Amino acid sequence: MSLIWLNLCRSPIRTALTVFGTAIALALFCLLEALLGAFNAGAEMASASRLVVQHKESLTFLLPQAYASRIGQVEGIKGVAQVTWFGGLYETPLPEGGKREEFFANFAVDMEQYLKLIPEVIISPVQYESLLKDRTGCLIGDKLAERLGKGVGDRISLRPLLWPKKDGHPWDFTVRAIYTSNSEVFDRTLMVFHHKYLEEGRVFGKGETGSYLVGLKSASQFAEVSDAIDRLFSNSPNATRTMSEKAFNMQFISMMGNLKLLFRFIGTVVIFTMLLISANTMMMSGRERTREMAILKAIGFSDRHVFTLLVGESIAISLLGFLVGAFGMYTLINLAHWNPKPDFLSIFQVPDAAMISALGIAILTGLVSGFLPGLAAMRLQAAEALRSI
Amino acid sequence: MTPIVNLKNLTKIYYKGDSEILTLDHVSLQIEPGEFIALMGPSGSGKTTLLNLLGGLDTPTDGEVDVCGQDLSVLSSRELARWRADHVGFVFQSFNLLPVLTARQNVELPLTLQPLSSQERRHHAEVALRIVGLEDRMDHRPSELSGGQEQRVAIARALACDPQLLLADEPTGDLDAKSAQDVMELLKRLNESLGKTIIIVTHDSHAAEFARRELHLEKGVMHMERKR
Ligand SMILES: Nc1ncnc2c1ncn2[C@@H]1O[C@H](COP(=O)(O)OP(=O)(O)OP(=O)(O)O)[C@@H](O)[C@H]1O
Ligand SMILES: [Mg+2]
Numbered sequence: 001m002s003l004i005w006l007n008l009c010r011s012p013i014r015t016a017l018t019v020f021g022t023a024i025a026l027a028l029f030c031l032l033e034a035l036l037g038a039f040n041a042g043a044e045m046a047s048a049s050r051l052v053v054q055h056k057e058s059l060t061f062l063l064p065q066a067y068a069s070r071i072g073q074v075e076g077i078k079g080v081a082q083v084t085w086f087g088g089l090y091e092t093p094l095p096e097g098g099k100r101e102e103f104f105a106n107f108a109v110d111m112e113q114y115l116k117l118i119p120e121v122i123i124s125p126v127q128y129e130s131l132l133k134d135r136t137g138c139l140i141g142d143k144l145a146e147r148l149g150k151g152v153g154d155r156i157s158l159r160p161l162l163w164p165k166k167d168g169h170p171w172d173f174t175v176r177a178i179y180t181s182n183s184e185v186f187d188r189t190l191m192v193f194h195h196k197y198l199e200e201g202r203v204f205g206k207g208e209t210g211s212y213l214v215g216l217k218s219a220s221q222f223a224e225v226s227d228a229i230d231r232l233f234s235n236s237p238n239a240t241r242t243m244s245e246k247a248f249n250m251q252f253i254s255m256m257g258n259l260k261l262l263f264r265f266i267g268t269v270v271i272f273t274m275l276l277i278s279a280n281t282m283m284m285s286g287r288e289r290t291r292e293m294a295i296l297k298a299i300g301f302s303d304r305h306v307f308t309l310l311v312g313e314s315i316a317i318s319l320l321g322f323l324v325g326a327f328g329m330y331t332l333i334n335l336a337h338w339n340p341k342p343d344f345l346s347i348f349q350v351p352d353a354a355m356i357s358a359l360g361i362a363i364l365t366g367l368v369s370g371f372l373p374g375l376a377a378m379r380l381q382a383a384e385a386l387r388s389i
Numbered sequence: 390m391t392p393i394v395n396l397k398n399l400t401k402i403y404y405k406g407d408s409e410i411l412t413l414d415h416v417s418l419q420i421e422p423g424e425f426i427a428l429m430g431p432s433g434s435g436k437t438t439l440l441n442l443l444g445g446l447d448t449p450t451d452g453e454v455d456v457c458g459q460d461l462s463v464l465s466s467r468e469l470a471r472w473r474a475d476h477v478g479f480v481f482q483s484f485n486l487l488p489v490l491t492a493r494q495n496v497e498l499p500l501t502l503q504p505l506s507s508q509e510r511r512h513h514a515e516v517a518l519r520i521v522g523l524e525d526r527m528d529h530r531p532s533e534l535s536g537g538q539e540q541r542v543a544i545a546r547a548l549a550c551d552p553q554l555l556l557a558d559e560p561t562g563d564l565d566a567k568s569a570q571d572v573m574e575l576l577k578r579l580n581e582s583l584g585k586t587i588i589i590v591t592h593d594s595h596a597a598e599f600a601r602r603e604l605h606l607e608k609g610v611m612h613m614e615r616k617r
Pocket of ligand 1: 384403404405410412430431432433434435436437438439
């Protein structure tokens with residue numbers, strides 16, 4: 001009904017503000033969902049058929065490299081790779097002085113075994129060969145390559161935060177391979193390099209590794225295998241704790257857990273308030289038109305008609321808000337790849353589910369805020385309303 | 390001829406808390422098709438109440454209301470709405486029009502309830518506006534019209550579905566003498582040339598002179614009649 005549209009145009013500023021309010025609330029909602037999604041990305045990219053073995057005390061303690069062969073003999077294991085968190089900071093001098101700093105996840109790994117365990121990583125055979133041949137070579141994700149503006153053959157230099165080099169210089173690498181992934185959720189901003197390169201250059205920690213990545217022959221054997229591994233070393237000074245890759249990745253997330261909760265709380269309050277304000281405005285504009293509703297009834301519109309009119313109006317407003325807010329945010333993040341904090345959020349997307357929820361919230365807001373005035377208009381005694389001009 | 394309005398012992402009582410307000414007290418009345426009636430009486434005498442009952446906007450406490458051959462007491466609120474759309478046209482004292490719509494759109498409004506194409510709607514609305522002499526104001530909004538013009542648009546809207554019965558509650562109450570004269574002449578013309586049955590409520594004895602029959606209501610009782 002075009003009457004709905006005309007009513008929206010009656011006070012364009014109010015309509016625009018209400019639409020804007022709803023839009024902001026829904027945009028915030030999408031942003032929030034994208035952020036929370038980014039926090040959870042590590043957990044999502046984990047595979048059920050991989051385990052991580054770390055020191056029983058804490059992630060910050062190291063394990064002897066000798067464990068590798070003993071773990072490898074446990075029944076049900078497909079492969080073992082050392083993985084040590086390197087945590088280097090990328091630095092390049094800028095032409096105009098100063099320097100550009102970037103942070104991304106970087107690890108030292110047993111390259112050949114590691115890549116066997118992570119089939120999500122896809123590299124061309126040629127690049128794979130040259131990666132294995134070059135001791136200082138490294139592998140980076142295509143999204144990281146794009147961010148840094150690096151291609152195969154370019155050099156990358158990392159300032160060590162944990163692992164100083166013997167000569168006191170930054171660690172230099174050559175990009176030998178760039179990976180993509182066949183999985184939507186796999187992080188394409190990682191950097192990995194040869195564990196032997198770390199081993200040669202580092203000042204301390206020789207013969208040790210941060211953790212072991214273990215591949216299972218079958219995901220169902222998770223419990224037996226992790227028990228078996230932990231039993232192997234239970235009496236040694238360096239006892240282990242074996243967990244699923246997901247649980248391992250979650251350790252990082254849980255550090256941010258409280259932050260996440262706070263985030264969600266603040267976000268929800270803000271969104272709720274804005275929707276409440278929009279709903280209130282819609283209700284007011286419904287109430288102001290009692291007389292018009294009475295006139296409509298007098299000329300033959302039924303109770304259902306006037307109800308539909310008012311509910312339709314507020315649904316139209318909140319759907320407009322959805323289009324502007326949620327789709328705006330979707331375009332910005334998913335299509336234009338806007339990323340407010342690229343250093344930390346490697347996977348930053350408004351999930352489709354969030355869009356559906358946003359649509360649901362919009363329709364619900366429209367329904368709820370149109371319902372009361374609609375109901376009032378429906379119950380309205382035209383005779384009464386027309387008397388009291 | 391069967392009467393277009395047939396009221397028998399029509400009674401309306403409003404209940405407010407414990408008190409009862411007897412607004413219409415056993416009113417009986419017959420109106421023939423084509424009549425032009427002025428309903429007069431002091432404030433609070435029940436004129437508006439009676440008019441609303443005739444138009445199915447309100448329901449009686451007791452008695453019979455038969456309008457356009459239909460017993461209104463048997464209709465549900467939804468059926469009443471539909472019946473209003475087909476059989477009666479209302480004109481009120483003021484604020485008749487929807488401010489967001491142009492004159493033409495206002496007149497088209499009741500036509501949207503009829504099974505018509507948009508061209509037919511447009512055509513009907515234009516005819517109605519021509520009848521009231523506002524063909525050059527079709528695309529004006531109510532705020533761009535004078536009070537008298539607004540009332541004429543309201544009359545055009547009441548006419549749009551070609552109802553047998555026009556009900557007008559103090560249609561000239563807010564108008565200056567000249568505009569009031571125009572509106573009354575228009576109603577008279579509709580009565581004479583189109584044969585519409587018209588019932589107006591008015592305080593203005595000058596306006597009442599246009600009608601062919603005057604009814605006087607006092608404290609809910611039909612008091613006296615005068616024929617011209
Ligand atoms: N909803 C209601 N509840 C209680 N009393 C009402 C209600 N509606 C009308 N009345 C009473 O019914 C009586 C008749 O009212 P009505 O509006 O029909 O008078 P009227 O003749 O049209 O008066 P006026 O010339 O001022 O328009 C009044 O005393 C009024 O107070
Ligand atoms: Mg009255």
